[in-house]
Amino acid sequence: MVDTAGTGAGAEGVGASLEPDGPSNSELVIFELAPQEDSGSDTLGRYRYQAEVTAQDCLAMLTQESIDSVVCEWHEDFVVVRTDGSVELVSVKHREGTQGPWTLVELCKSGGLTHLFDRWCACECAANVRLRLATNAALKPGKDNAGMLARMCGPEPEVTAGQTAMAEEVARQMLKVRWKQPYPNVPDTPVCKKDADIRIPAGFAERVVRFLAALEISCKPPHRESITDVNIQRLLVPAVEQLKLAHVDLENTYRAIVDRIERANRDESDRSQLAVYIADPGRVRNRSQIQQRIGRRRITREILRHEVVYTSVQLPTFPRGQAPVVAPGGAKLRRKLRRGRVPSDEAAFAERLRSAWYTTWAERRTGLAGDETDLLNLSTDVLEMAFDCRRHARAQVVEGGEFGIKMNDLLAERLKADALPSPPRIQLSNLHLRGLAYQLCDECHFFFSEPFDADEEAS
Structure with a gap:
């Protein structure tokens, strides 16, 4: 015994x-x-x-x-x-x-x-x-x-x-x-x-x-x-x-x-x-x-x-078996991308990725109290990466020049799940992380240009 x-x-x-x-x-x-x-x-x-x-x-x-x-x-x-x-x-x-x-x-x-x-x-x-x-x-x-x-x-x-x-x-x-x-x-x-x-x-x-x-x-x-x-x-x-x-x-x-x-x-x-x-x-x-x-x-x-371990299966951008949902908002993101001179087709793709993040997070969040902390930690890591991309983009243009296009390129190049300081609790693709970055931009956490009043520009 x-x-x-x-x-x-x-x-x-x-x-x-x-x-x-x-x-x-x-x-x-x-x-x-x-x-x-x-x-x-x-x-x-x-x-x-x-x-x-x-x-x-x-x-x-x-x-x-x-x-x-x-x-x-x-x-x-x-x-x-x-x-x-x-x-x-x-x-x-x-x-x-x-x-x-x-x-x-x-x-x-x-x-x-x-x-x-x-x-x-x-x-x-x-x-x-x-x-x-x-x-x-x-x-x-x-x-x-x-x-x-x-x-x-x-x-x-x-x-x-x-x-x-x-x-x-x-x-x-x-x-x-x-x-x-x-x-x-x-x-x-x-x-x-x-x-x-x-x-x-x-x-x-x-x-x-x-x-x-x-x-x-x-x-x-x-x-x-x-x-x-x-x-x-x-x-x-x-x-x-x-x-x-x-x-x-x-x-x-x-x-x-x-x-x-x-x-x-x-x-x-x-x-x-x-x-x-x-x-x-x-x-x-x-x-x-x-x-x-x-x-x-x-x-x-x-x-x-x-301690949850995920398989290496690539996650689809939009959850299977569900009708794609368009994320609410987006007006401020469009104004910021336009001010940063990001091409219109890339701006439309940014909107699609923001919706992909919105539907994926809505499906995979647990509904428990820890969700907010998980989202805060993930958002902090993504913001740090966005600011890092902005610093490098500014350094590659003449002083006072427009850097939005270069910053968007760097986001696509560097914002990777395996590059984050701590791995996300749920499995996310690199496109989902970019979608979260665009959502944070829509919430006015960062800009693709020098800061401006996005609400005032709308009028």
Whole structure:
């Protein structure tokens, strides 16, 4: 069995009192509390399977606005941060088929249940903290076994009869685990030969009941051999279609996303700083280092979009299957090209490219908040190239001479997708970039001559 969640000795306990101030991610209790230092996380938490299970929530984030981000290797294998201010700690457990289904005893001992409980307690059992145990293996059926436990979990459990007895059994199993593994939030009780002789400390069973209400036991993750294909077909393909992305290399995009998650899992550049943070009860002096570490482990929607890999297929100037749309406006562009002495046929071609940009951007934008930033970054790069072409055009004519024709020639020669400082998020041809340049000119961001009042000339 591959155990992908750490189970080492803890360094902080229930005594930490940190209340969340609001829905801001940086203020959530879980991100005020440093994870435990444990060798299990260091050695076993880097398996590809864990990264691919994490990728399931990351791919869902592309189309679900309810997910804000995913933080890798923080307390558990990863944490899903939601826009409503809640977080979900997820423990990933892969089990080989030869080992059979999980039993209740195994879930508590090696299945990560006790570790999840300990982390939940360390987060002060906060109401905004949810828990998920994700495993590829089945759960053993039976009245007092793992299958029945899963049906009793969650805020609206499928089965309610016998919950108290189940919570007491889980409590006893956790107390047994505590005899050999020093979880700080599980009471230390005397060793007994029989489970029935274990005395449950006052209030502990009640806390386990609350824990089960915050827990989901999921058997949805596929086996290691099939998870790649399942994730691509069930999650990545629908996301690409919903975002209206064309010519996406699915396999390389998926591989890039999982590689990015693995890099976040491997971040251990400030382990000494983390130790100081744990040793300082105030946790104020080192808060900035902890937040920087969280930042390196956080996967956002924007990060995922930058990992999309496109094929080398040449994009058509106008989207196929759609009637060409004439971009609104254009009067100022025509006046500027005319003032710059650009020939009328080239000016008409500029109008066509502006419409090509307009229809392509309308089709391929995602509709998410990041579109405006993407457009601003792309426009800034195109403007920089336009100004560079203007400087060179001016240098090639006599002082005070007309340079619009030369500037337009340089735009056609130099404004290339592979020449931009940063590649566009969506696939664009060189003609689309020129269309964007003409649109920016129509919006009066630059001229093909010395500046003039384009509105006044119209009158």
